[in-house]
Amino acid sequence: MTERYDVLVVGAGPAGLAAAGTAAAHGARVGLLDAQPRAGGQVWRHDVRKNAPRAAREAIAALHGVTLLAQHSVIASEDGALRVEIPQGSTLLTYGALVLATGARELLLPFPGWTLPGVSGAGGLQALTKQGWPVAGKRVVVAGSGPLLLAAAATLRAHGAKLVGIHEQASAESVHAFARQLLHWPARATQAALLRAKLAGVPYRFGSVVRQAHGEDALRLVEIDGAHGTSLVDCDLLAVGYGLVPNVELAQLLGCALDHGHPHPHVQVDELLRTSVPAILAAGEACGIGGLAVARIEGAIAGHMAAGHQDDARALLPERDRARRFGALLARHFAPGARVHALATPQTLICRCEDVPLGALDGYADARDAKLATRCGMGACQGRICGTALAELGRFPRGAGRPPLFPARLATLAGLALSSSDASRSST
Ligand SMILES: Cc1cc2nc3c(=O)[nH]c(=O)nc-3n(C[C@H](O)[C@H](O)[C@H](O)COP(=O)(O)OP(=O)(O)OC[C@H]3O[C@@H](n4cnc5c(N)ncnc54)[C@H](O)[C@@H]3O)c2cc1C
Structure with missing residues (x-):
């Protein structure tokens, strides 16, 4: 089954929520998907002990007319559509414009x-x-x-x-x-x-x-x-x-260029958040670590752009530029120092999915060679943790991600839709 949206937003964190709400306010048919069961992303993750902050409640309440697709994980791209794993099986989603608001993850060293x-x-x-x-x-x-x-x-x-x-x-x-x-x-x-x-x-x-x-x-x-x-x-x-690293794997899979500048690779966008691929925009932490304010304002810019309202997007640029400067400040003052880079010994596991110690990687020139010979990066995290750590430690740059982006059912990989009863029996 294939569903089409005028604007499809990947990631329901602050950036994705703002993008979806903004695009929908222009009358676009918007889908907002996230792998998590609830909207909010990292900073507004549901806390069993307390109510969501007011800003989060307002952002979610502003999603008039947006189809919220929870527990939807984009794992691959197929002929201009996104292959999405859902609890019942898998589905294909297509779009007029795509906003990547995939956020960031922690840097573990x-x-x-x-x-x-x-x-x-x-x-x-x-x-x-x-x-x-x-x-x-x-x-x-x-x-x-x-x-x-x-x-x-x-x-x-x-x-x-x-x-x-x-x-x-x-x-x-x-x-x-x-x-x-x-x-x-x-x-x-x-x-x-x-x-x-x-x-x-x-x-x-x-x-x-x-x-x-x-x-x-x-x-x-x-x-x-x-x-x-x-x-x-x-x-x-x-x-x-040790801080955050932008999630760029989906952008890479879609052919979007990355900016390999300091401190971590992030999605390359122009002033109006257009990536190098037509009809694909990116916003928030995926474009470089900047914090909540950046995510919200860039989400709104991307939402205006995706709905074809460039002037509205331009009006927000001064606010965005100011918010972005905070990210640079963080990178300058909290970058991991030489002592941190020297912590791992040759015996320390670097790839915990496949039990590969750092010393086993000596002599390999790049991530691909190391992976083929040692299985480093071949496990469930797909090199997200070890590949990122090795790049931070100056061993070799991160290899490009490959589908599936996340562990997926064999049936999903075969492009088949499962019935719910099949889904409950299948393994990941
Ligand atoms: C673990 C963690 C904890 C944090 N805690 C705080 C905090 O307490 N306070 C604070 O100020 N900041 C915190 N931050 C920083 C915070 O994430 C950002 O400031 C802000 O939330 C970024 O918003 P965003 O919308 O760009 O991304 P995020 O909030 O990261 O949202 C991105 C969303 O995209 C989804 N996604 C990514 N890839 C896919 C895919 N392929 N398919 C489907 N969905 C996908 C993710 O599930 C996620 O919900 C934290 C960051 C992390 C990584």
């Missing part, structure tokens, strides 16, 4: 012990916690880099976790310089102050890196290299993330 049960990404543990994973009473160390650490820690504390400490790898000078710049971003300054207030009493250390996680079957303690030497800290959970 391997260190000894990072695959122990109890160790996760900072945003990853935040997401699990919002969805009901029990952290009450657990002693948690949060580490890595960037403001997401504070947001994750605040969520964990609100759910009853005992925060042992927050360890930021960036130096005190760098974080203080960033904080001074916040004066030019009053909304951001307020957000930071609110987070710090929610985290009152929790030690927040700068220039501090988790070197190793220790434990036999599960995490028991972490070794931290801080400003005053090395220390061992008992904990139940360790949440480590």
Whole structure:
């Protein structure tokens, strides 16, 4: 079955919600799809403990006339249509204009012990916690880099976790310089102050890196290299993330050019968010990490463009340019330093899907050679984690993604639609 929309938006985070609502307000027939069961993306992910923030509720309420396609994962592109895996099987979607609002994921960098049960990404543990994973009473160390650490820690504390400490790898000078710049971003300054207030009493250390996680079957303690030497800290959970990386795999699959500039590859767009492929626009974190404000304003620009209202889009450009400058500030002050890049040893697993240690990759010139010889990047994450980490560590650039973008049923790959009863019996 093939369904057609005037405007199809991939990703129902803040950027996709704004794009869909804006295009629909112009009278377009709009489909908004997301792999997740609810709209909201990462920052507005449903929290079992509290109501969605007002901005999220308003963005969802503004979707008049938009068909919301939840639990729809785009896994491939076929002759101008998107192959989408759904709970009942799969479907094909076509479009007059496509908006890619695929967001970002966490940058995870391997260190000894990072695959122990109890160790996760900072945003990853935040997401699990919002969805009901029990952290009450657990002693948690949060580490890595960037403001997401504070947001994750605040969520964990609100759910009853005992925060042992927050360890930021960036130096005190760098974080203080960033904080001074916040004066030019009053909304951001307020957000930071609110987070710090929610985290009152929790030690927040700068220039501090988790070197190793220790434990036999599960995490028991972490070794931290801080400003005053090395220390061992008992904990139940360790949440480590080194900022965000744009999700560009779908754009790549569709033939859109990437910008390989600092700090991570992102979808290349012109001023009005047009990609290099006609009728495909991109917005939000997929075009470079910029935060919530960027995602919302770019979503609106892409929505106007997709519906053919260029003048409305142009009117928003000054606001977008200002919001984008914040992303550059983040990249400048929180980029992972040399100590972080040196954490993995030859024995450290780099590809946890296929159990490939870093040392096994010596001698390979690119991601493809390494993959063919060692299976690195061939697992369920399709190289999203190891490929991104290897690029960050300067080993080799990320290889281009291949379909399926996510694990999919064999029937989906064969282009067949399953009946619901078949779907419930099939495996992924
Ligand atoms: C784990 C994590 C936690 C975060 N927590 C916070 C926070 O607490 N506070 C904060 O200010 N910022 C947070 N951020 C940053 C935040 O994501 C951005 O500021 C903002 O949400 C970006 O909006 P977006 O619409 O560009 O992308 P996102 O919100 O990332 O939305 C992208 C959506 O696209 C969907 N998608 C991607 N590919 C496909 C596909 N092939 N098929 C179907 N759907 C697809 C995803 O499921 C996702 O819902 C977090 C980021 C991450 C990665």
